[in-house]
Amino acid sequence: MQVPAPFEYERATSVDHAISLLTRLGEEARLVAGGHSLLPMMKLRLANLEYLIDINDLHDELGYIRMGTDEVRIGALTRHRELLESPELAALFPIFADAERVIADPLVRNRGTIGGSLCQADPSEDLSAVCTTLDASCVIQGGEGERVVSMENFYRGPYETAVEAAEMLTEIRIPVRPNGSSAYAKVERRAGDWAVVSSGAAVWMDGDAITDARVGLAAVGPNTTGIPAISDALRGQEPTEDLYATAGAIAAESCAPVADLRGTVEYKRHLADELTRRTLRRAVERIRAGAEGDQKGRG
Amino acid sequence: MQVSMTVNGEEVTRDVEPRMLLVHFLRDELGMTGTHWGCDTSNCGTCAVWLDGEPVKSCTVLAAMAGGHAVRTVEGLEQGDVLDPVQEGFMQCHGLQCGFCTPGMLMTARALLDREPDPSEDTIREAISGQICRCTGYSTIVRSVRWAAEHPADAEEPAPAGSAS
Numbered sequence: 001m002q003v004p005a006p007f008e009y010e011r012a013t014s015v016d017h018a019i020s021l022l023t024r025l026g027e028e029a030r031l032v033a034g035g036h037s038l039l040p041m042m043k044l045r046l047a048n049l050e051y052l053i054d055i056n057d058l059h060d061e062l063g064y065i066r067m068g069t070d071e072v073r074i075g076a077l078t079r080h081r082e083l084l085e086s087p088e089l090a091a092l093f094p095i096f097a098d099a100e101r102v103i104a105d106p107l108v109r110n111r112g113t114i115g116g117s118l119c120q121a122d123p124s125e126d127l128s129a130v131c132t133t134l135d136a137s138c139v140i141q142g143g144e145g146e147r148v149v150s151m152e153n154f155y156r157g158p159y160e161t162a163v164e165a166a167e168m169l170t171e172i173r174i175p176v177r178p179n180g181s182s183a184y185a186k187v188e189r190r191a192g193d194w195a196v197v198s199s200g201a202a203v204w205m206d207g208d209a210i211t212d213a214r215v216g217l218a219a220v221g222p223n224t225t226g227i228p229a230i231s232d233a234l235r236g237q238e239p240t241e242d243l244y245a246t247a248g249a250i251a252a253e254s255c256a257p258v259a260d261l262r263g264t265v266e267y268k269r270h271l272a273d274e275l276t277r278r279t280l281r282r283a284v285e286r287i288r289a290g291a292e293g294d295q296k297g298r299g
Numbered sequence: 300m301q302v303s304m305t306v307n308g309e310e311v312t313r314d315v316e317p318r319m320l321l322v323h324f325l326r327d328e329l330g331m332t333g334t335h336w337g338c339d340t341s342n343c344g345t346c347a348v349w350l351d352g353e354p355v356k357s358c359t360v361l362a363a364m365a366g367g368h369a370v371r372t373v374e375g376l377e378q379g380d381v382l383d384p385v386q387e388g389f390m391q392c393h394g395l396q397c398g399f400c401t402p403g404m405l406m407t408a409r410a411l412l413d414r415e416p417d418p419s420e421d422t423i424r425e426a427i428s429g430q431i432c433r434c435t436g437y438s439t440i441v442r443s444v445r446w447a448a449e450h451p452a453d454a455e456e457p458a459p460a461g462s463a464s
Contacts, residue, residue: 001339111359
C-alpha cells in the first residue's frame with residue numbers, strides 16, 4: 001500500500017490565511033490543490049513535508065476565467081475541466097481546449113488545477129507549454145504583496161519555480177492580441193500519459209503576413225521552452241509549407257531532449273520538428289477560417 | 300484528526316490520520332468495500348467515487364480533503380431495491396468479466412449519463428479513458444453504458460406488478 005508519510009493537515013480559508021500559514025510553518029509546508037502530482041510524489045517519498053495546507057476551499061476566490069479586452073485572467077485554482085469546458089476560452093485561445101483534451105483523463109481533470117500544474121514545473125507539463133506559447137505571466141502573492149513574473153522567469157529548472165516558500169501563485173494573465181489564433185499537439189505513448197513531446201503555437205497575422213508567432217515546447221528540456229528564433233524567422237513572412245519546415249528545423253535544433261523510456265533524442269527532435277509544423281499550420285488555418293467565417297471580426 | 304463527510308447521503312465521522320486516503324477511509328473505516336483499490340497511482344481508476352457530484356480517483360484524494368463534502372460510492376447507486384440502469388446494463392451486456400474495474404466504471408458511467416443522457420460510443424470511451432479494464436473488455440463496457448442510456452430509470456416502464464415502490 002502506498003500512503004504518504006505522516007504530516008499535519010490544515011485548511012486555508014482565504015489567500016491571506018494560506019500565506020500566513022506558509023509563513024508560520026516554513027519550508028516544511030506545502031499547498032495542495034488537486035493533489036494529483038503532489039500526493040503521488042508524497043506516496044513515493046519524493047516529497048516529504050510536515051504540513052499540507054489544503055486550498056480547495058479557496059475555489060470561490062481563485063477559480064475563475066475572466067475574459068478582458070486586453071487580458072484574460074485565470075485564477076490559479078481553476079480546474080482542468082473548467083478550462084476545457086469554457087467556450088469563451090476555446091474561442092479566443094483554442095490552444096487551451098487542444099491541450100486540455102490530452103491532459104491526463106476526465107477524472108484527473110476534475111481535480112487538477114492550472115496553478116498546481118504550473119507550480120509542479122514538470123518538464124513535460126502541457127499547460128506550462130500553453131502559457132509559454134501565449135506569453136502569459138504569473139501573479140505570485142506573498143506576505144508583502146504580489147509580484148508578476150513572466151513565464152521565462154517563472155521556471156528555474158525541473159520542479160523549481162520562482163514561487164518562494166511563503167508565497168503562492170494566485171493568477172495567470174494572458175495578453176489578448178487581435179487577429180491571432182493558436183493550437184496544441186502532443187504525442188503520448190497512451191491516452192492520458194505525459195508527453196513524449198508536445199508543441200504549442202500561437203500566430204498573429206495582418207492580411208497574408210505573419211506579424212508575430214510563438215512556439216512553446218514541452219518535454220524537450222529542463223523546462224518548457226519558448227523558441228525565440230522561431231518568432232524571428234516567422235515575423236513578416238507569408239505562411240507557407242517551406243516556412244513551417246524552417247520553423248520545425250529550428251525547433252528540432254534548439255531543443256534539448258534526453259533519451260528515456262519515452263523515446264530517443266533523435267525521435268524527440270523529429271517530433272519537435274513535426275509538431276511545430278502542425279501547430280503553426282493549424283493556428284494559421286484557424287485565423288483564416290475565423291476571418292472568412294466571421295466578417296464582424298472579434299477584434 | 301476528526302473527519303466528517305456524507306457518504307451516500309449519510310453523515311459519517313471518524314478519527315483518522317491526515318494521511319489517510321479516501322479509498323482506505325471508505326474501505327477500512329466504513330467497511331464499504333464496493334470501491335476497489337487498485338494501482339495507487341491514479342492511473343487505473345477502479346477507485347473512482349463521486350466527490351460533490353463529480354467522479355474522482357479516491358486513491359489520490361485525502362479523506363481529510365473530502366471532509367465536509369458529499370461522497371457517493373457504488374453502494375449508493377442502487378435506489379431502494381432497484382438497480383441503477385448502468386448496473387442493469389453491465390449485467391445485460393456482460394460489461395464485466397473479473398469485475399475489478401466495475402465499481403469505477405459504473406460511477407463514471409452514471410456521471411456521464413447524468414450530464415449527457417445519450418452519449419455516442421466515442422464520448423463513452425473518452426469518459427472512461429482514465430480507467431483500465433484488466434480483462435480489456437472495453438467493447439462490452441461501452442455497450443453496457445449504451446444499454447443504460449437506452450433504458451433510463453425515469454422512463455415510463457411497466458411497473459413490476461404489485462411491487463412496493
